[in-house]
Amino acid sequence: DPTPEITWGEVEFAIKQMKTGKCPEADNVRPEHLKAGGLPLFKALAVRFSRYLREKETPAAWKKSRTILLMKKGDPENLSNYRPITLLSQIYKTFSPVVLNRITKDLNMFMSREQTGFRRGYSTVDHTHAVRQLVEKCNEFQIPLCLAFVDYKKAFDSVERNAVLNAVDKCGVNPNYVDLLMEM
Structure with a gap:
């Protein structure tokens, strides 16, 4: 099953979501430059991005970054x-x-509809409301209830990359995307 080409509309959407005033990296490209490029740039990037997806390979420069520390x-x-x-x-x-x-x-x-965290169009407020109702009903009918809330500090940092990629693969995500993620 071939992977669909990336459209200029997808590129335009991604660029329009970018915040301006950000510090450029080694390529000296700012979000303002991308936004000003308009349709010709969106189309050119769509062609290039489609090639990266097809070949499952991205530029070596993308694998390099510079990390700075900001005082909180x-x-x-x-x-x-x-x-x-x-x-x-x-x-x-x-x-x-x-x-x-x-x-x-x-x-x-x-994903099940009960999974609300980190999903667009869903809110954890719904779960908060459901827990509140559960507590009220258990109190009303004098049913014992135990709740546990777990907050993993730096949870994202502790997840193994291969475990995530395997899970994404098992969920039926297009293998080309999984291969590309592994390459990035």
Whole structure:
């Protein structure tokens, strides 16, 4: 099953979502440049991005980044008071959401409607309301209830990349996207 070509509309959507005033990386491209490029640039990037997807290979420069530390608050001697910011190519930051949007469409078909975290159009407020109702009903009917809330600190940092890629693959995401993610 061939992977559909990336459209200029997908590129335009990704570029329009970019925040302006960001620091450029080594390529000196800013979001303002991409937005000003208009339709000719959107079309050219769509052709190039489609090639990356077809060949499952992205530019080597995209694998390089520069990380800076921004002070949050507190003692400057304490490293936990800093937040790392990774500076990446703006072209890469255009390509990534295009691929992510396609993967998300595949994953949304697999996920249950109860999964509300980190999904567009869903809210964890619904779960908060459901828990509140559950507590009220258990109190009303004098039914014992135990609830546990787990908040994993730096949970994203602790997940193995291969485990995520295997899970995405098992969810039926187009193998070309999985291969491309592994290459990125």
